[in-house]
Amino acid sequence: MGLNYKINGNDMQYAQILLEPQQEAIVEQGAMMYIGQHVNMRAILGDGSSSRLGVIGRFWKALKRSFTGESMFSSLYENKTDSPQVITIAAPGPGQIVPINLDEQSGTVICQKGAFLAGEKGQKIQLAFQKRVRVGLLGGEGFIMQKITGSGIVFIHACGALKTLTLGPSDVLKVDTGCLVGMSSSVRYDIKYTGSLKTSLFGGEGLFYATVSGPGTVWIQSMPMNRLSKLLLGAALTGKGSKAGRWYLFGVVIFVLYTLIMAGAPPQ
Protein backbone atom coordinates (compact mmCIF):
# COMPACT_ATOMS: atom_id res chain seq x y z
CA MET A 1 0.00 0.00 0.00
CA GLY A 2 1.81 3.05 -1.19
CA LEU A 3 1.36 6.62 -0.18
CA ASN A 4 -1.45 8.60 -1.69
CA TYR A 5 0.03 12.00 -2.50
CA LYS A 6 -0.28 15.11 -4.59
CA ILE A 7 2.40 17.71 -5.19
CA ASN A 8 1.22 21.32 -5.39
CA GLY A 9 2.83 24.58 -6.37
CA ASN A 10 5.35 25.49 -9.03
CA ASP A 11 8.64 26.82 -7.71
CA MET A 12 7.95 26.59 -4.00
CA GLN A 13 6.23 23.30 -3.70
CA TYR A 14 4.54 21.31 -1.03
CA ALA A 15 3.40 17.71 -0.97
CA GLN A 16 0.01 16.74 0.32
CA ILE A 17 -0.09 13.19 1.60
CA LEU A 18 -3.26 11.35 2.48
CA LEU A 19 -2.36 8.97 5.27
CA GLU A 20 -4.49 5.84 5.23
CA PRO A 21 -5.52 4.36 8.60
CA GLN A 22 -2.51 2.94 10.49
CA GLN A 23 -0.13 4.39 7.91
CA GLU A 24 3.01 6.19 9.05
CA ALA A 25 5.31 8.67 7.36
CA ILE A 26 8.75 9.95 8.31
CA VAL A 27 9.32 13.60 7.58
CA GLU A 28 12.37 15.80 7.84
CA GLN A 29 12.19 18.05 10.88
CA GLY A 30 10.57 21.40 10.36
CA ALA A 31 9.04 20.52 6.99
CA MET A 32 5.45 20.21 8.20
CA MET A 33 3.04 22.83 6.85
CA TYR A 34 -0.23 21.63 8.34
CA ILE A 35 -1.65 18.31 9.46
CA GLY A 36 -5.08 17.02 10.25
CA GLN A 37 -6.46 17.18 13.74
CA HIS A 38 -6.14 13.46 14.42
CA VAL A 39 -2.66 12.90 13.06
CA ASN A 40 -0.18 11.96 15.75
CA MET A 41 3.26 13.46 15.60
CA ARG A 42 6.29 12.01 17.37
CA ALA A 43 10.00 12.82 17.27
CA ILE A 44 12.08 9.73 16.69
CA LEU A 45 15.81 9.15 16.79
CA GLY A 46 17.26 8.78 13.30
CA ASP A 47 14.97 7.09 10.83
CA GLY A 48 13.35 4.94 13.49
CA SER A 49 15.05 1.74 12.37
CA SER A 50 16.18 -0.65 15.07
CA SER A 51 19.73 -1.77 15.66
CA ARG A 52 21.11 -4.96 17.15
CA LEU A 53 23.29 -2.80 19.40
CA GLY A 54 20.22 -1.28 21.05
CA VAL A 55 20.07 2.37 21.99
CA ILE A 56 23.77 2.97 21.34
CA GLY A 57 23.49 1.49 17.87
CA ARG A 58 20.47 3.63 17.10
CA PHE A 59 22.26 6.71 18.37
CA TRP A 60 25.29 5.89 16.23
CA LYS A 61 23.05 5.46 13.19
CA ALA A 62 21.37 8.78 13.90
CA LEU A 63 24.76 10.43 14.26
CA LYS A 64 25.88 9.07 10.90
CA ARG A 65 22.59 10.21 9.44
CA SER A 66 23.20 13.71 10.75
CA PHE A 67 26.33 13.88 8.59
CA THR A 68 24.20 13.47 5.46
CA GLY A 69 22.55 16.84 5.91
CA GLU A 70 19.62 15.64 7.98
CA SER A 71 18.97 16.27 11.65
CA MET A 72 19.53 13.54 14.21
CA PHE A 73 15.85 13.32 14.93
CA SER A 74 13.01 13.12 12.49
CA SER A 75 9.26 13.45 12.85
CA LEU A 76 6.99 10.47 12.59
CA TYR A 77 3.40 11.13 11.57
CA GLU A 78 0.92 8.36 12.23
CA ASN A 79 -2.75 8.02 11.55
CA LYS A 80 -4.37 6.07 14.39
CA THR A 81 -7.91 6.79 13.25
CA ASP A 82 -10.12 4.81 10.90
CA SER A 83 -10.37 7.52 8.25
CA PRO A 84 -7.70 8.98 5.94
CA GLN A 85 -5.88 12.01 7.33
CA VAL A 86 -4.03 14.78 5.54
CA ILE A 87 -0.47 15.88 6.18
CA THR A 88 1.28 18.49 4.08
CA ILE A 89 4.98 18.89 3.79
CA ALA A 90 6.60 22.01 2.46
CA ALA A 91 9.88 22.07 0.60
CA PRO A 92 12.60 23.85 2.60
CA GLY A 93 13.50 26.14 -0.28
CA PRO A 94 12.76 27.04 -3.87
CA GLY A 95 12.78 24.03 -6.09
CA GLN A 96 10.89 20.88 -6.72
CA ILE A 97 9.74 17.91 -4.73
CA VAL A 98 10.23 14.68 -6.61
CA PRO A 99 8.57 11.45 -5.56
CA ILE A 100 10.69 8.38 -6.19
CA ASN A 101 9.23 4.93 -6.06
CA LEU A 102 11.99 2.86 -4.49
CA ASP A 103 10.41 -0.32 -5.75
CA GLU A 104 11.18 0.86 -9.27
CA GLN A 105 14.82 1.53 -8.36
CA SER A 106 15.49 -1.94 -6.96
CA GLY A 107 15.23 -0.53 -3.44
CA THR A 108 18.12 1.90 -3.40
CA VAL A 109 18.77 5.44 -4.55
CA ILE A 110 21.78 7.60 -3.82
CA CYS A 111 21.06 11.29 -3.39
CA GLN A 112 22.99 14.43 -2.64
CA LYS A 113 23.35 15.59 0.94
CA GLY A 114 20.12 16.76 2.52
CA ALA A 115 17.92 15.69 -0.38
CA PHE A 116 15.58 13.56 1.72
CA LEU A 117 12.31 15.29 2.57
CA ALA A 118 9.81 12.63 3.54
CA GLY A 119 9.12 8.97 3.11
CA GLU A 120 7.26 5.94 4.32
CA LYS A 121 8.09 4.34 7.62
CA GLY A 122 10.75 1.69 7.24
CA GLN A 123 12.92 3.53 4.77
CA LYS A 124 16.48 4.04 5.87
CA ILE A 125 18.64 7.06 5.23
CA GLN A 126 22.23 6.00 5.38
CA LEU A 127 25.55 7.58 4.75
CA ALA A 128 27.02 6.77 1.35
CA PHE A 129 30.70 7.52 1.40
CA GLN A 130 32.35 8.36 -1.90
CA LYS A 131 35.24 5.94 -2.08
CA ARG A 132 36.92 7.49 -5.05
CA VAL A 133 39.01 10.43 -3.93
CA ARG A 134 38.94 12.39 -7.17
CA VAL A 135 35.17 12.11 -7.49
CA GLY A 136 34.76 13.15 -3.86
CA LEU A 137 37.05 16.14 -4.29
CA LEU A 138 36.01 17.33 -7.73
CA GLY A 139 32.61 15.78 -8.38
CA GLY A 140 30.72 18.65 -6.79
CA GLU A 141 28.80 16.43 -4.37
CA GLY A 142 31.53 15.96 -1.79
CA PHE A 143 32.49 12.73 -0.11
CA ILE A 144 29.21 12.19 1.67
CA MET A 145 25.92 11.41 -0.01
CA GLN A 146 22.67 9.89 1.12
CA LYS A 147 21.71 6.34 0.46
CA ILE A 148 17.99 5.83 0.78
CA THR A 149 16.92 2.21 0.95
CA GLY A 150 13.59 0.56 1.51
CA SER A 151 10.35 0.33 -0.37
CA GLY A 152 7.54 2.67 -1.34
CA ILE A 153 7.59 6.37 -2.10
CA VAL A 154 10.30 8.73 -0.93
CA PHE A 155 10.16 12.46 -1.53
CA ILE A 156 13.39 14.24 -2.29
CA HIS A 157 13.85 17.92 -2.72
CA ALA A 158 16.38 19.85 -4.76
CA CYS A 159 16.85 23.39 -5.91
CA GLY A 160 15.54 24.60 -9.25
CA ALA A 161 13.69 22.41 -11.69
CA LEU A 162 14.28 18.69 -11.55
CA LYS A 163 14.72 16.43 -14.54
CA THR A 164 14.38 12.67 -14.31
CA LEU A 165 16.33 10.77 -16.92
CA THR A 166 16.38 7.06 -17.56
CA LEU A 167 19.65 5.82 -18.98
CA GLY A 168 20.03 2.65 -20.98
CA PRO A 169 23.06 0.39 -20.68
CA SER A 170 25.11 2.30 -23.21
CA ASP A 171 23.97 5.83 -22.35
CA VAL A 172 26.42 8.30 -20.90
CA LEU A 173 25.51 11.80 -19.79
CA LYS A 174 27.81 14.69 -19.04
CA VAL A 175 26.47 16.72 -16.13
CA ASP A 176 27.75 19.95 -14.66
CA THR A 177 29.28 19.23 -11.27
CA GLY A 178 26.81 19.95 -8.50
CA CYS A 179 23.75 19.47 -10.67
CA LEU A 180 23.40 15.81 -9.86
CA VAL A 181 20.68 15.21 -7.28
CA GLY A 182 20.32 11.47 -7.24
CA MET A 183 20.86 8.23 -9.07
CA SER A 184 19.92 4.62 -8.80
CA SER A 185 22.51 2.22 -7.45
CA SER A 186 23.49 0.77 -10.82
CA VAL A 187 24.50 4.14 -12.24
CA ARG A 188 28.19 4.77 -12.52
CA TYR A 189 29.21 8.25 -11.40
CA ASP A 190 32.58 9.61 -12.41
CA ILE A 191 34.31 12.86 -13.32
CA LYS A 192 36.05 13.86 -16.49
CA TYR A 193 38.40 16.65 -17.40
CA THR A 194 36.75 19.06 -19.80
CA GLY A 195 39.48 18.31 -22.28
CA SER A 196 41.17 21.59 -23.07
CA LEU A 197 42.63 24.41 -21.07
CA LYS A 198 40.74 26.99 -23.12
CA THR A 199 37.40 25.34 -22.48
CA SER A 200 38.06 24.84 -18.81
CA LEU A 201 39.23 28.43 -18.28
CA PHE A 202 36.76 30.28 -20.46
CA GLY A 203 33.94 27.79 -20.90
CA GLY A 204 32.45 28.73 -17.55
CA GLU A 205 31.82 25.12 -16.60
CA GLY A 206 34.91 24.55 -14.53
CA LEU A 207 37.74 22.13 -15.03
CA PHE A 208 35.69 18.97 -14.66
CA TYR A 209 32.25 17.71 -15.37
CA ALA A 210 30.51 14.72 -13.93
CA THR A 211 29.58 11.78 -16.09
CA VAL A 212 26.82 9.39 -15.31
CA SER A 213 26.51 6.17 -17.24
CA GLY A 214 23.64 3.77 -17.34
CA PRO A 215 21.79 1.65 -16.80
CA GLY A 216 19.51 3.34 -14.30
CA THR A 217 17.78 6.58 -13.46
CA VAL A 218 19.35 9.93 -12.63
CA TRP A 219 17.80 13.11 -11.26
CA ILE A 220 19.34 16.40 -12.28
CA GLN A 221 18.64 19.86 -10.90
CA SER A 222 18.75 23.05 -12.90
CA MET A 223 20.01 25.29 -10.13
CA PRO A 224 22.20 23.95 -7.35
CA MET A 225 21.69 25.68 -4.03
CA ASN A 226 25.21 27.11 -3.83
CA ARG A 227 24.84 28.65 -7.28
CA LEU A 228 21.51 30.22 -6.37
CA SER A 229 22.81 31.56 -3.09
CA LYS A 230 25.89 32.99 -4.79
CA LEU A 231 23.73 34.75 -7.34
CA LEU A 232 21.33 36.13 -4.76
CA LEU A 233 24.08 37.21 -2.39
CA GLY A 234 26.01 38.89 -5.17
CA ALA A 235 22.90 40.76 -6.30
CA ALA A 236 22.00 41.68 -2.72
CA LEU A 237 25.42 43.18 -2.01
CA THR A 238 25.91 45.12 -5.25
CA GLY A 239 22.32 45.76 -6.22
CA LYS A 240 23.18 44.39 -9.64
CA GLY A 241 23.81 41.04 -11.17
CA SER A 242 27.26 39.53 -11.15
CA LYS A 243 29.69 41.52 -13.28
CA ALA A 244 32.82 39.94 -11.90
CA GLY A 245 33.33 37.85 -15.03
CA ARG A 246 34.16 40.82 -17.23
CA TRP A 247 36.82 42.17 -14.90
CA TYR A 248 38.30 38.75 -14.60
CA LEU A 249 38.66 38.53 -18.39
CA PHE A 250 40.14 42.01 -18.46
CA GLY A 251 42.72 40.87 -15.91
CA VAL A 252 43.60 37.82 -17.96
CA VAL A 253 44.16 39.95 -21.08
CA ILE A 254 46.44 42.33 -19.17
CA PHE A 255 48.39 39.41 -17.71
CA VAL A 256 48.89 37.85 -21.14
CA LEU A 257 50.02 41.19 -22.64
CA TYR A 258 52.38 41.72 -19.73
CA THR A 259 54.02 38.33 -20.11
CA LEU A 260 54.35 38.85 -23.88
CA ILE A 261 56.03 42.20 -23.34
CA MET A 262 58.32 40.82 -20.66
CA ALA A 263 59.26 37.87 -22.85
CA GLY A 264 60.09 40.25 -25.69
CA ALA A 265 62.21 42.54 -23.52
CA PRO A 266 65.97 41.92 -23.66
CA PRO A 267 67.40 40.15 -20.62
CA GLN A 268 68.93 42.53 -18.07
Add this chain to the structure above:
Amino acid sequence: MAEPIQARLFGPGLPPQGEPVHCQVQENAIVISAGGTDLHQVVRLENIEATVGGFDHDQLQLQWGRDAAAYMLIPRDKHEQKKLVDALPAHEVRGLKRWKAATWSQSFVWRSIAAGVMVICLAVAIGFWQYDRLAGWIAQQVPMKTELAIGESVLKSLNADARYLSKGSAVEAVQKIGDRLTEGSRYKYRWYVAKDKQINAFAIPGGIVVVNSGLLEKAGSANELAAVLAHEVQHVEERHALRNMIASAGLAGAVLLVLGDANTAIMIVAHQVSAQYFNRQVESEADIKGIELLHKKNIDAKGMVSFFRKMKAEAAGRDAPVWLSSHPDTQNRIRIAESYIAKRPCPTCANLEWDKTAVMQEVARIHRAEDQTDK
Protein backbone atom coordinates in the same frame (compact mmCIF):
# COMPACT_ATOMS: atom_id res chain seq x y z
CA MET B 1 25.77 -27.99 -12.78
CA ALA B 2 26.36 -24.81 -10.89
CA GLU B 3 23.44 -23.13 -9.21
CA PRO B 4 21.92 -20.15 -11.06
CA ILE B 5 23.11 -16.64 -10.23
CA GLN B 6 20.53 -13.93 -9.53
CA ALA B 7 20.99 -10.82 -11.62
CA ARG B 8 19.24 -7.93 -13.29
CA LEU B 9 19.20 -7.54 -17.04
CA PHE B 10 18.99 -4.12 -18.67
CA GLY B 11 18.32 -3.60 -22.31
CA PRO B 12 15.88 -2.58 -25.04
CA GLY B 13 12.31 -3.40 -24.19
CA LEU B 14 13.17 -4.17 -20.59
CA PRO B 15 12.05 -2.04 -17.60
CA PRO B 16 14.45 0.80 -16.66
CA GLN B 17 15.22 -0.72 -13.27
CA GLY B 18 16.16 -4.01 -14.95
CA GLU B 19 14.49 -7.35 -15.33
CA PRO B 20 15.23 -9.87 -12.59
CA VAL B 21 16.83 -12.87 -14.25
CA HIS B 22 19.00 -15.80 -13.36
CA CYS B 23 21.99 -16.80 -15.35
CA GLN B 24 24.34 -19.71 -15.61
CA VAL B 25 27.90 -19.73 -16.80
CA GLN B 26 28.64 -22.51 -19.22
CA GLU B 27 31.69 -23.58 -21.21
CA ASN B 28 31.84 -20.52 -23.45
CA ALA B 29 28.55 -18.73 -22.94
CA ILE B 30 26.21 -17.30 -20.33
CA VAL B 31 22.65 -18.54 -20.42
CA ILE B 32 20.16 -15.97 -19.18
CA SER B 33 16.56 -16.74 -18.47
CA ALA B 34 13.74 -15.33 -16.39
CA GLY B 35 11.07 -17.33 -14.69
CA GLY B 36 7.54 -16.64 -15.88
CA THR B 37 8.56 -14.94 -19.12
CA ASP B 38 9.84 -16.18 -22.45
CA LEU B 39 13.06 -14.23 -21.99
CA HIS B 40 15.95 -16.44 -22.94
CA GLN B 41 19.37 -15.37 -24.12
CA VAL B 42 22.58 -17.21 -24.73
CA VAL B 43 25.52 -14.83 -24.86
CA ARG B 44 28.92 -16.02 -25.96
CA LEU B 45 31.70 -15.04 -23.56
CA GLU B 46 33.81 -13.53 -26.34
CA ASN B 47 31.09 -10.94 -26.99
CA ILE B 48 30.94 -9.83 -23.38
CA GLU B 49 32.88 -6.97 -21.89
CA ALA B 50 33.20 -6.48 -18.15
CA THR B 51 33.18 -2.93 -16.77
CA VAL B 52 33.29 -1.35 -13.37
CA GLY B 53 30.03 0.28 -12.29
CA GLY B 54 27.87 1.43 -9.43
CA PHE B 55 28.26 4.24 -6.95
CA ASP B 56 31.11 2.57 -5.11
CA HIS B 57 32.82 1.42 -8.29
CA ASP B 58 32.80 -2.13 -7.11
CA GLN B 59 29.94 -3.46 -9.21
CA LEU B 60 30.54 -5.91 -12.02
CA GLN B 61 28.70 -4.98 -15.17
CA LEU B 62 28.71 -7.30 -18.15
CA GLN B 63 27.69 -5.70 -21.38
CA TRP B 64 27.23 -6.80 -24.93
CA GLY B 65 25.59 -5.47 -28.06
CA ARG B 66 25.81 -1.93 -29.31
CA ASP B 67 23.82 1.30 -29.08
CA ALA B 68 20.15 0.47 -29.51
CA ALA B 69 20.71 -3.24 -28.90
CA ALA B 70 22.96 -2.80 -25.89
CA TYR B 71 22.38 -5.16 -23.01
CA MET B 72 23.83 -5.16 -19.55
CA LEU B 73 23.82 -7.76 -16.82
CA ILE B 74 24.37 -6.74 -13.20
CA PRO B 75 24.43 -9.26 -10.34
CA ARG B 76 21.72 -8.68 -7.75
CA ASP B 77 24.04 -8.18 -4.78
CA LYS B 78 27.61 -8.65 -3.56
CA HIS B 79 27.09 -12.29 -2.82
CA GLU B 80 25.77 -13.08 -6.29
CA GLN B 81 28.50 -10.95 -7.79
CA LYS B 82 31.18 -13.03 -6.10
CA LYS B 83 29.60 -16.20 -7.43
CA LEU B 84 29.56 -14.76 -10.95
CA VAL B 85 33.16 -13.54 -10.77
CA ASP B 86 34.31 -16.95 -9.56
CA ALA B 87 32.37 -18.71 -12.30
CA LEU B 88 33.64 -16.58 -15.18
CA PRO B 89 36.96 -17.58 -16.76
CA ALA B 90 39.05 -14.40 -16.42
CA HIS B 91 41.03 -14.81 -19.62
CA GLU B 92 38.00 -15.34 -21.82
CA VAL B 93 35.95 -12.30 -20.80
CA ARG B 94 37.29 -9.00 -21.99
CA GLY B 95 37.92 -6.49 -19.20
CA LEU B 96 37.45 -8.93 -16.35
CA LYS B 97 41.12 -8.79 -15.39
CA ARG B 98 40.97 -5.02 -15.54
CA TRP B 99 37.81 -5.09 -13.42
CA LYS B 100 39.56 -7.19 -10.79
CA ALA B 101 42.57 -4.87 -10.81
CA ALA B 102 40.37 -1.76 -10.56
CA THR B 103 38.27 -3.00 -7.64
CA TRP B 104 41.38 -4.34 -5.94
CA SER B 105 43.28 -1.06 -6.33
CA GLN B 106 40.34 0.91 -4.96
CA SER B 107 40.11 -1.19 -1.84
CA PHE B 108 43.90 -1.10 -1.65
CA VAL B 109 43.91 2.71 -1.63
CA TRP B 110 41.50 2.85 1.30
CA ARG B 111 43.22 0.04 3.13
CA SER B 112 46.55 1.78 2.79
CA ILE B 113 45.04 5.07 3.97
CA ALA B 114 43.62 3.26 7.01
CA ALA B 115 46.92 1.50 7.59
CA GLY B 116 48.81 4.78 7.30
CA VAL B 117 46.55 6.47 9.82
CA MET B 118 46.95 3.51 12.16
CA VAL B 119 50.75 3.57 11.85
CA ILE B 120 50.81 7.29 12.64
CA CYS B 121 48.52 6.80 15.66
CA LEU B 122 50.65 3.88 16.84
CA ALA B 123 53.84 5.89 16.41
CA VAL B 124 52.36 8.77 18.42
CA ALA B 125 51.18 6.36 21.14
CA ILE B 126 54.57 4.65 21.34
CA GLY B 127 56.24 8.05 21.27
CA PHE B 128 54.27 9.06 24.37
CA TRP B 129 54.73 5.76 26.10
CA GLN B 130 58.45 5.35 25.45
CA TYR B 131 59.27 9.04 25.32
CA ASP B 132 62.34 8.83 27.57
CA ARG B 133 63.77 5.87 25.73
CA LEU B 134 63.14 7.56 22.39
CA ALA B 135 64.87 10.74 23.55
CA GLY B 136 67.76 8.60 24.84
CA TRP B 137 68.06 6.85 21.50
CA ILE B 138 68.11 10.14 19.61
CA ALA B 139 70.67 11.48 22.09
CA GLN B 140 72.94 8.55 21.24
CA GLN B 141 72.76 9.52 17.56
CA VAL B 142 74.03 13.05 18.16
CA PRO B 143 77.63 13.32 16.93
CA MET B 144 80.36 14.13 19.43
CA LYS B 145 81.19 17.34 17.59
CA THR B 146 77.68 18.70 18.11
CA GLU B 147 77.77 17.74 21.75
CA LEU B 148 81.04 19.58 22.24
CA ALA B 149 79.63 22.64 20.53
CA ILE B 150 76.54 22.57 22.79
CA GLY B 151 78.76 22.20 25.87
CA GLU B 152 80.93 25.08 24.76
CA SER B 153 77.94 27.39 24.27
CA VAL B 154 76.41 26.40 27.61
CA LEU B 155 79.74 27.09 29.30
CA LYS B 156 79.88 30.49 27.64
CA SER B 157 76.33 31.30 28.72
CA LEU B 158 77.26 30.45 32.31
CA ASN B 159 79.96 33.15 32.21
CA ALA B 160 82.69 30.58 32.79
CA ASP B 161 85.72 32.90 32.58
CA ALA B 162 84.62 35.08 35.47
CA ARG B 163 83.01 32.53 37.73
CA TYR B 164 84.96 29.32 37.23
CA LEU B 165 88.54 28.50 38.17
CA SER B 166 90.48 26.29 35.83
CA LYS B 167 93.71 26.14 37.85
CA GLY B 168 94.85 26.18 41.44
CA SER B 169 95.19 23.45 44.05
CA ALA B 170 91.40 22.88 44.30
CA VAL B 171 91.10 22.29 40.57
CA GLU B 172 94.18 20.12 40.63
CA ALA B 173 92.67 17.90 43.34
CA VAL B 174 89.41 17.57 41.39
CA GLN B 175 91.32 16.92 38.18
CA LYS B 176 93.50 14.25 39.75
CA ILE B 177 90.50 12.28 41.00
CA GLY B 178 88.46 13.02 37.88
CA ASP B 179 91.19 11.89 35.50
CA ARG B 180 91.51 8.64 37.37
CA LEU B 181 87.74 8.09 37.05
CA THR B 182 87.55 8.98 33.37
CA GLU B 183 90.64 7.21 32.13
CA GLY B 184 89.82 5.48 28.84
CA SER B 185 86.63 7.49 28.25
CA ARG B 186 85.68 8.67 24.78
CA TYR B 187 85.26 12.16 26.22
CA LYS B 188 88.08 14.54 26.94
CA TYR B 189 87.04 15.87 30.33
CA ARG B 190 87.59 19.39 31.60
CA TRP B 191 87.25 20.18 35.29
CA TYR B 192 86.25 23.48 36.83
CA VAL B 193 85.73 24.78 40.33
CA ALA B 194 83.04 27.43 40.59
CA LYS B 195 83.41 30.29 43.04
CA ASP B 196 80.14 29.50 44.75
CA LYS B 197 79.33 28.67 48.36
CA GLN B 198 76.32 26.62 47.44
CA ILE B 199 76.79 22.86 47.72
CA ASN B 200 76.45 21.87 44.10
CA ALA B 201 78.13 20.16 41.18
CA PHE B 202 76.92 19.70 37.64
CA ALA B 203 77.88 18.31 34.27
CA ILE B 204 77.69 20.02 30.90
CA PRO B 205 77.47 18.04 27.64
CA GLY B 206 80.80 17.27 26.02
CA GLY B 207 82.67 16.34 29.20
CA ILE B 208 82.67 19.49 31.30
CA VAL B 209 82.20 19.00 35.05
CA VAL B 210 81.83 21.94 37.40
CA VAL B 211 82.19 21.56 41.18
CA ASN B 212 81.26 24.41 43.47
CA SER B 213 83.78 25.45 46.08
CA GLY B 214 81.02 25.00 48.66
CA LEU B 215 80.84 21.31 47.85
CA LEU B 216 84.59 20.91 48.21
CA GLU B 217 84.34 22.50 51.64
CA LYS B 218 81.68 20.01 52.70
CA ALA B 219 83.36 16.93 51.22
CA GLY B 220 85.20 15.38 54.15
CA SER B 221 87.34 13.00 52.16
CA ALA B 222 88.63 12.39 48.65
CA ASN B 223 86.26 9.42 48.42
CA GLU B 224 83.23 11.63 48.86
CA LEU B 225 84.45 13.99 46.17
CA ALA B 226 85.13 11.01 43.93
CA ALA B 227 81.56 9.77 44.48
CA VAL B 228 80.12 13.12 43.43
CA LEU B 229 82.41 13.27 40.40
CA ALA B 230 81.53 9.69 39.41
CA HIS B 231 77.87 10.65 39.52
CA GLU B 232 78.42 13.69 37.33
CA VAL B 233 80.67 11.78 34.95
CA GLN B 234 77.84 9.31 34.40
CA HIS B 235 75.55 12.20 33.41
CA VAL B 236 78.06 13.03 30.72
CA GLU B 237 78.75 9.46 29.63
CA GLU B 238 75.05 8.63 29.36
CA ARG B 239 74.34 11.95 27.64
CA HIS B 240 71.61 12.77 30.12
CA ALA B 241 71.68 16.48 29.41
CA LEU B 242 71.32 15.88 25.68
CA ARG B 243 68.51 13.45 26.32
CA ASN B 244 66.75 16.08 28.37
CA MET B 245 67.30 18.72 25.73
CA ILE B 246 65.86 16.46 23.04
CA ALA B 247 62.92 15.50 25.26
CA SER B 248 62.11 19.13 25.98
CA ALA B 249 62.64 20.05 22.33
CA GLY B 250 60.13 17.36 21.42
CA LEU B 251 57.74 18.70 24.03
CA ALA B 252 58.26 22.22 22.75
CA GLY B 253 57.62 20.97 19.22
CA ALA B 254 54.35 19.42 20.36
CA VAL B 255 53.38 22.67 22.11
CA LEU B 256 54.24 24.58 18.97
CA LEU B 257 52.14 22.23 16.87
CA VAL B 258 49.13 22.17 19.16
CA LEU B 259 49.07 25.69 20.56
CA GLY B 260 51.09 27.46 17.90
CA ASP B 261 52.82 29.37 20.69
CA ALA B 262 56.49 29.78 19.83
CA ASN B 263 57.28 31.73 23.02
CA THR B 264 56.18 28.93 25.31
CA ALA B 265 58.10 26.43 23.23
CA ILE B 266 61.28 28.47 23.42
CA MET B 267 60.79 28.96 27.15
CA ILE B 268 60.51 25.22 27.71
CA VAL B 269 63.81 24.58 25.93
CA ALA B 270 65.55 27.52 27.59
CA HIS B 271 64.41 26.46 31.04
CA GLN B 272 65.50 22.90 30.45
CA VAL B 273 68.93 23.86 29.20
CA SER B 274 69.60 26.33 32.00
CA ALA B 275 68.12 24.38 34.89
CA GLN B 276 70.16 21.22 34.25
CA TYR B 277 67.38 19.38 35.95
CA PHE B 278 67.25 15.62 35.69
CA ASN B 279 64.40 13.39 36.67
CA ARG B 280 64.63 10.80 39.44
CA GLN B 281 65.12 7.91 37.10
CA VAL B 282 68.10 9.55 35.47
CA GLU B 283 69.60 10.48 38.86
CA SER B 284 69.26 6.94 40.18
CA GLU B 285 70.86 5.66 37.01
CA ALA B 286 73.77 8.05 37.51
CA ASP B 287 74.09 6.91 41.17
CA ILE B 288 74.26 3.20 40.32
CA LYS B 289 76.54 3.67 37.34
CA GLY B 290 78.66 6.02 39.43
CA ILE B 291 79.21 3.29 42.04
CA GLU B 292 80.06 0.84 39.25
CA LEU B 293 82.60 3.30 37.92
CA LEU B 294 84.17 3.81 41.36
CA HIS B 295 84.50 0.07 41.82
CA LYS B 296 85.99 -0.35 38.40
CA LYS B 297 88.64 2.21 39.27
CA ASN B 298 89.24 0.50 42.63
CA ILE B 299 87.86 3.36 44.68
CA ASP B 300 85.81 2.70 47.76
CA ALA B 301 82.23 3.72 46.97
CA LYS B 302 81.13 4.20 50.56
CA GLY B 303 81.98 7.86 50.06
CA MET B 304 78.73 8.22 48.17
CA VAL B 305 76.69 6.98 51.11
CA SER B 306 78.55 9.14 53.59
CA PHE B 307 78.19 12.20 51.39
CA PHE B 308 74.46 11.59 51.03
CA ARG B 309 74.17 11.33 54.80
CA LYS B 310 76.01 14.59 55.18
CA MET B 311 73.65 16.19 52.69
CA LYS B 312 70.65 14.86 54.53
CA ALA B 313 71.87 16.30 57.81
CA GLU B 314 72.47 19.59 56.03
CA ALA B 315 68.94 19.52 54.58
CA ALA B 316 67.43 18.92 58.01
CA GLY B 317 69.20 22.01 59.31
CA ARG B 318 68.96 25.14 57.23
CA ASP B 319 67.96 25.54 53.58
CA ALA B 320 68.54 22.41 51.54
CA PRO B 321 71.73 22.12 49.48
CA VAL B 322 71.13 22.75 45.81
CA TRP B 323 72.71 19.48 44.82
CA LEU B 324 69.91 17.73 46.68
CA SER B 325 66.92 19.83 45.71
CA SER B 326 66.84 18.49 42.18
CA HIS B 327 67.65 14.98 43.31
CA PRO B 328 65.39 12.20 44.46
CA ASP B 329 64.49 11.54 48.04
CA THR B 330 67.84 11.34 49.86
CA GLN B 331 66.88 8.56 52.25
CA ASN B 332 65.91 6.47 49.26
CA ARG B 333 69.20 7.14 47.53
CA ILE B 334 71.16 6.20 50.64
CA ARG B 335 69.22 2.95 50.87
CA ILE B 336 69.72 2.06 47.23
CA ALA B 337 73.44 2.90 47.29
CA GLU B 338 74.01 0.97 50.52
CA SER B 339 72.24 -2.13 49.32
CA TYR B 340 74.05 -1.95 45.98
CA ILE B 341 77.44 -1.75 47.70
CA ALA B 342 76.46 -4.53 50.14
CA LYS B 343 75.45 -6.77 47.25
CA ARG B 344 78.62 -6.14 45.29
CA PRO B 345 81.42 -5.68 47.78
CA CYS B 346 84.79 -4.52 46.47
CA PRO B 347 87.55 -5.88 48.70
CA THR B 348 90.35 -4.49 46.58
CA CYS B 349 88.91 -0.99 46.65
CA ALA B 350 90.96 1.53 48.61
CA ASN B 351 90.55 5.02 49.94
CA LEU B 352 91.79 7.93 47.88
CA GLU B 353 94.32 10.39 49.16
CA TRP B 354 94.26 14.12 48.51
CA ASP B 355 96.01 17.18 49.74
CA LYS B 356 93.22 18.23 52.03
CA THR B 357 94.95 21.20 53.67
CA ALA B 358 95.88 22.78 50.34
CA VAL B 359 92.34 22.34 48.98
CA MET B 360 90.75 23.74 52.11
CA GLN B 361 93.10 26.71 52.15
CA GLU B 362 92.25 27.45 48.54
CA VAL B 363 88.52 27.11 49.21
CA ALA B 364 88.73 29.39 52.22
CA ARG B 365 90.64 31.94 50.11
CA ILE B 366 87.95 31.79 47.39
CA HIS B 367 85.18 32.27 49.92
CA ARG B 368 86.93 35.19 51.55
CA ALA B 369 87.30 36.85 48.16
CA GLU B 370 83.63 36.20 47.42
CA ASP B 371 82.58 37.71 50.73
CA GLN B 372 84.58 40.82 49.96
CA THR B 373 83.03 41.30 46.55
CA ASP B 374 79.61 40.80 48.09
CA LYS B 375 80.30 43.66 50.46
